[in-house]
Amino acid sequence: MDRLLAEIQARDDVLLEGRSTTLIGDLLDAVLSPVGDAIKQILEGASAIADGAVYKAPGALGSDASYGGADGSLLLSDELSRPDNRGLEPIGAQTLAWFNKYKQHGASMADLIQTATLTAVVSCPGGPRIRHFVGRKDNSRAGPTGKLPTPFQDAKSLIDLFTAKTFTASDLIALIGSHTASKQRFVDPGRAEIPQDSSPNVWNTKYYSETLSSDNKTILVFPSDRNLATYSSTKAQWNTFAGAGADAVWKPAFAAAYFRMSMLGVNNLNDLAECTKVLPLPR
């Protein structure tokens, strides 16, 4: 029992030290609305997972446009044709079709991409229901190039890339756990549709343990994933998520880091409205 408690405490320590609490967007200037305050609290440590409470939507305020981040440019510009984004073509086409159907009702592409992402996560058995806010502004200017990771990159440069976007190394390790649901097609085209863990239809932590143990015969481990799993400053976090019963610590950590990702480059956070209620309940 003591050992179990010590292990849980150790996990908490890693997570508490590791999570980014850096403020972003227009919240750096001022918190001007109840929703701005709710987003600030989540960015600073409150749970990003919906708890069943009813969240009120605020009124709108003016704000500036931004360049890059969650601004819809992925599908409103030629970004999808970049080699970095290979694999996203089918879901990109589907999301564009949804956008063409719903834009007449005021839906932005940036919001639609997040709605689709959060619906996908919670629809995957075991996936968390992450709080969802809408009202992002679209930008059809393609984002800067050279900012996306590659599956052959070393751990340090991956960490640096994410640090530049306000993520800690622990956030990155939590985020990359979404490879629990991925099936590669372009890293090794000869093994297209091979998943990155043995249960790609379940949102769980097998990906972490199997990245460490796999002989690469039944799944395909990306070199970048193995680099992060074994790097000096990230292996403790990785091993925590790879341990037995780690789902309960990984999911909140993923939700927090993903929530941050969904708000990057959004400079009207004070104006957003909570829309969690459109998401299905967890399975």
Ligand code: HEM
């Ligand atoms: C170290 C950084 C990362 C690298 C190098 C990386 C690389 C890749 C690669 C190569 C694929 C397979 C593409 C294909 O062949 O079809 C993939 C799939 C995927 N990645 Fe990552 N990734 C990284 C981080 C992330 C993060 C942070 C997330 C989520 C927040 C994520 C979510 C996904 C998902 C959901 C898929 C599956 C897409 C699909 O099946 O269509 N990845 N990633």
